[in-house]
Amino acid sequence: MIKRTLLLLSFIILTAAVSFAQKVVYSSDINTPDYYQIFIADLDGSNAKQLTNMYVNCLRPRFSPDGTMIVFYTESENSYPGIYLIKNADTENPETPLYIAEGTHPSFIDDQGSVMFNSEANGYLGIFAKAMDDNEEIEIAPPGYANQQIISKDMTKLVFSAYFDGNKAIMLVDLSDPSEDNLYKVSENTNSNMNPDISADNMNVVYSSFNQELKGTIYISKAGKESPLTKDIESADLPKFSPSGDVIAFLNINENSVKLYTMDLNGKNKKNISVKGGNLGTFRWVDDERIIYDAEDGTNYRIGIVNINTGENNLITNSGNSLFPDVYISK
Numbered sequence: 001m002i003k004r005t006l007l008l009l010s011f012i013i014l015t016a017a018v019s020f021a022q023k024v025v026y027s028s029d030i031n032t033p034d035y036y037q038i039f040i041a042d043l044d045g046s047n048a049k050q051l052t053n054m055y056v057n058c059l060r061p062r063f064s065p066d067g068t069m070i071v072f073y074t075e076s077e078n079s080y081p082g083i084y085l086i087k088n089a090d091t092e093n094p095e096t097p098l099y100i101a102e103g104t105h106p107s108f109i110d111d112q113g114s115v116m117f118n119s120e121a122n123g124y125l126g127i128f129a130k131a132m133d134d135n136e137e138i139e140i141a142p143p144g145y146a147n148q149q150i151i152s153k154d155m156t157k158l159v160f161s162a163y164f165d166g167n168k169a170i171m172l173v174d175l176s177d178p179s180e181d182n183l184y185k186v187s188e189n190t191n192s193n194m195n196p197d198i199s200a201d202n203m204n205v206v207y208s209s210f211n212q213e214l215k216g217t218i219y220i221s222k223a224g225k226e227s228p229l230t231k232d233i234e235s236a237d238l239p240k241f242s243p244s245g246d247v248i249a250f251l252n253i254n255e256n257s258v259k260l261y262t263m264d265l266n267g268k269n270k271k272n273i274s275v276k277g278g279n280l281g282t283f284r285w286v287d288d289e290r291i292i293y294d295a296e297d298g299t300n301y302r303i304g305i306v307n308i309n310t311g312e313n314n315l316i317t318n319s320g321n322s323l324f325p326d327v328y329i330s331k
Helices: 003-019
Strands: 022-028 037-042 057-063 070-076 079-086 098-100 105-109 115-119 126-130 146-151 157-164 165-173 181-185 194-200 204-208 215-220 225-228 236-242 247-253 257-266 272-273 279-285 291-297 300-306 313-315 320-331
Touching: 022 057, 022 079, 037 057, 037 070, 057 105, 070 105, 079 105, 098 115, 105 146, 115 146, 126 146, 146 194, 157 194, 165 204, 181 257, 204 236, 215 236, 215 247, 236 279, 247 279, 279 320, 291 320, 300 320
Parallel strands: 057 320, 165 194, 194 236, 257 279
Antiparallel strands: 022 037, 022 320, 057 070, 070 079, 079 098, 105 115, 115 126, 146 157, 157 165, 165 181, 194 204, 204 215, 215 225, 236 247, 247 257, 257 272, 279 291, 291 300, 300 313
16 A cells, blocks of 8 residues: 555656646737736647736746746836746746846846846846845946847856947856956957857857848857858848757748748758748747747737757647747756
């Protein structure tokens, strides 16, 4: 009897762990047409559960590295944008959203609830961080206009877009270096550089560079040398490394459509990845084979997952508007 009970308990624990092994969080208006709320679901879209019920739009949710917390920001015409955090997101009873600070575009920088975000607290749009138990946020990028920040997988490198010598450049702060000489300029061209990403090994940085005609070219910086990757495409944006760092996904933009493409690190083997639901909006890598995305057809936003190798493509939301997906895959 005891052995059977222990086996049953082990099965329950294993089932609970597996049930949270692959999760997606996103914004949706399916239950509240006037406002977007935060939802969590299994990666295939099943077992969706609403986590917020606020009279504002709840946008761009992001998982903590361990999947136990979710951070997002609110937006409305009648209030300042606010950063909120949900604890125990991996349980049946997630906690009520906790207000963190005024700002937008939050993401986690550790497993203890510390987040970085954009804020105009100092009179300009900058990059700030705040620990969950701290009273005040601190500016983690050099003073001045800066945004589109991303932190490296090991949490030691902060890459962002900022004005430098009159141009919008890609900058990098080495957070592991306590000296005052830890700021580096990554981009070399004089266009407007934005939307950076850094590879998992911290060796490469990729970003989009827009000319005066607002046409974007994807560049990669390897060992301090900048190289264009998409000169053969009319306009490209939002490059993102695969988890292994071997493939770059990006948006191919023309007057009539926004498509998902992949390519090698040298710009070769460009491939159109067909998605469902219309023009591509945002996307994130799930693993080295799959990408989760939102797409709109002029009326509705849907979330789907596509396999870049097999072409298998499934929408995981089919009603209401759903966008800004993020995923947690247990290690």
